[in-house]
Amino acid sequence: MNRRLFLKSGMAGLGMLVLPSLAATNSNASLGHVVIIGAGFGGATAARYLRMWSEGRIKVTLIELRPEFISCPVSNRILAGAADINTITHSYKTLRDLYGVSVIKGQASRIDPERKEVHVNEERIGYDRLIVATGIDFDYSRLPMLNAEIQATHIPHAWKAGPQTLLLKGQLRTLPDGGIVGITIPQVPYRCPPGPYERACQIAFYLKQHNPRAKLLVFDGNPAITSKRPLFERAWHELYPNIVEYLPSSGIENLDTTSLGLATTFGNYKLDVLNLIPPQTAGRLTLETGLASDARPWCDVNFLNYASGKIPGIHLLGDAVDAMTPKSAHIATSQAKVCASAIIAELAGEAVDPAPVFANTCYSFVDDKQAVHVANVYRYDAKDHDMRPAPGGGISAISSIVEGIHADIWAANIWADVLG
């Protein structure tokens, strides 16, 4: 594998990301074995950058249940018909063949921090460092009428892209003429703050073209739009004035999962399609392993290396991290790079960057072509031990086709950065 890695990298011409020659390295120079659970934006980025920046000296095993990478960013556009599932589905082949990451298809069922082992597919895999990047799970504790099976069959969340996205898309296409669609948004924090509002735009865009008498009710558990607020307000007002109705501070009081009768804080509604995005927690495995913060279902970390605040030898990345930063794909990849750099330094006995800085840029489409952005630099605050927004960050002035083009480039480049 090392020889192949070396040969291929010589031809690949990856500019600044060119893989160094591994010819001079040998197994004696190995810095250790890092096991990563979850190959989403955080986990896959960590795998690639650990291999690249350690110059092949760290062995990386990546455990993932899904055979292919499916991107949540861009998935909302499938609802409008502006993208399809192939657009957002990508292979782990390059990570495996070019970067020498050992990819195991399976569900990690248990972490044993004492023995430093992960249980997967009836096997136990030992690690020097473990990275848990398992994303989110859904919390049905205050929605006793709901469960994963109901969401899988007729009340989709579509908050993990793939079959759920296609289920919701199909429901929109068989919506009766003049029918009513509902989206419910949980209270913060949840994955992808602007995601539900972009979704409302994408569903409204579809309805405007194909079912213009239909209505879209947006039941927000928050008192106001949580991200890019003036831009979404303007999009709904200007592009979808007769379709989108926004209902802030709307908690779910009751739900008949058969008739789709929904009772919220402010009224009763009968829906034809319900996209219910439930409250979220860090992935179940992190909670079962005892990695969560004391009073919150998210995981506290050291932002210099993303080491767990609870269990030594374990690092956490992405949406599961209890942080001030938004739960975005760009943030997950940046965390992964800080983490990879720190693990390499620690295993090599070198100094870790005492003040990491990274950027976040996130685009949302308001129709089939126009997008808006939010951008910020985040900087480590040594006093608060947290990543804090640097001055200057903000959002677009207006939606534009130019930003739509930028958003498409962002997607192509982030997928290439994560997966090689």
Added chain:
Amino acid sequence: MEANTHTRTLASSCLICHGNGTVQHAAIPGLAALDEAYFIKKMQIFRNSADEHAVMVQHAKGLSEEEIQQLAKYFSEQRRACPVAKKKSFREMNQAE
């Protein structure tokens, strides 16, 4: 480590929009092999801009002068790769003639 890890991590976070050094997407320029002084000049223009809604103005204002200088040096030392040719190469075209 060859590069300062602080700069390396920050630079890698720019790649999410700017790409890894190929020149596939002209609307967002690649950063690899950019002239050091040109990069600094562009970033100074962004930092001093009153267009508070422009994405690069927002990023440039969040960086320190030192970070901009380090990024300029870092990117200038990268190699810019050519995208994979989808059409015939010049040599193939010449051979055909």
